[in-house]
Amino acid sequence: MAEHTSNALQTLYDGLQKIVGDIAREADAVGTPKVELTRPAEEKFGDYATNVALMLAPVMRDNPRSVAAKIAERATNLPGVASVDVAGPGFVNLTLDDSWFVSTLKTVLELDGKWGSGVLPTHEKISIEYVSANPTGPMLAVSARHAVFGDVLTNLLRFGGDTVETEFYINDTGRQVMLFGASIIARATGNPIPEGGYEGDYVVDLAEQFDVSADDDPDEVGRRGVAAMVAGMQPALERLGTSFDRYQSELELHDSGLVEEALAQLERDGYLYELDGATFLRTTTFGDDKDRAVRRANG
Structure with missing residues (x-):
């Protein structure tokens, strides 16, 4: 006990x-x-x-x-x-x-808010990733619900005795970031928004803030845009009472080689398989309702 x-x-x-x-x-x-x-x-x-x-x-x-x-x-x-x-x-x-019951109530009062803490049978180290709003646009109201749910879960696990680290995962790589950058460049130079690009007023605001030209690399401009969007999300989350131990860049993970190392280890352990050209992780082994793709057929 x-x-x-x-x-x-x-x-x-x-x-x-x-x-x-x-x-x-x-x-x-x-x-x-x-x-x-x-x-x-x-x-x-x-x-x-x-x-x-x-x-x-x-x-x-x-x-x-x-x-x-x-x-x-x-x-x-x-x-x-x-x-x-x-x-x-x-x-x-x-x-x-x-x-x-009188004895129990006496103990509750004596512990002054600590009653019930440390009750988890095993104290584990856990990473909880939540909110992680799409950084190519403004944060939506649904993120507030995610923030509250994540905070409550984190607080409960910590109160129970687990060591918990919280993470906001930043999707700052891939085609969406390139299109985001291309949209900012288009707004800044007066050119048409590319197909599949971003047309919100916030893109106009970023185009006015950034010193960009048609010759700039859209991936680089897109990453600058992502950084600006995430920086704008943080004060709103803090007003809600949500803070994170780590803001994790997806690009940094790829550049560090950790993603490929993790995939190689999962393959050695037998948790990866190929289907229709895509690579899947056997997440059903751990209670998920279906296996998840970790690499699409097109890469």
Whole structure:
């Protein structure tokens, strides 16, 4: 159990674990299952329930309900326990008395906002990428929803004990950036917007800010435009209360060689496959609803 939870809950958990261990030893059973406490779906089943008797019965070579009855008989003497019932195939349901809840509330007040922190069973290092608005245009209102969702998830994981880094991923490479730059150049020089280009008023604003000519490299101008758009997004996100540990440029990842290194490692591990000329990552292995393309057929 975690440090910043109820002392009363810890006492209940420890007491049940000792009871299970004692019963297992008395029966010369090999191994003692870990007690897990859950909140019953219905109030009539008590305040907490455990299925530990179902796991202990096989190693004791006994009936689960019989094992549950032995646990229940001893659990009635635990501090804060008002009653214990056996239900179904061998569930142990515990109803707690008022003193248990008073003790728990006292702990909550003493911890002053820290109650419930550090409760995740394993503390992991996690990277969360969110918002990552398209940098070739103004940030849309939907990004505010993404920002709030990402912030809440980050805060919950950190509160639970995980180490979390947040990232805004900047898509600053590829055809869209070239078209963005070509559109800025077209606006600055009075030429037509290229097919598939960008025609918003913000492009006019960028054309007025930049000193560009028809001879400039559209990729370079596009990257300048992306940098300006992202710089404009940051104050809005900060007003919302969202900040990131890292603004990660896609171009920098490619230039560093890390993308190719990662793809090579994934291929060695058997997570990549070819289909219709494209390269796919087996993300369904990790719970995704479909595998994702990491390289299109046209590159």
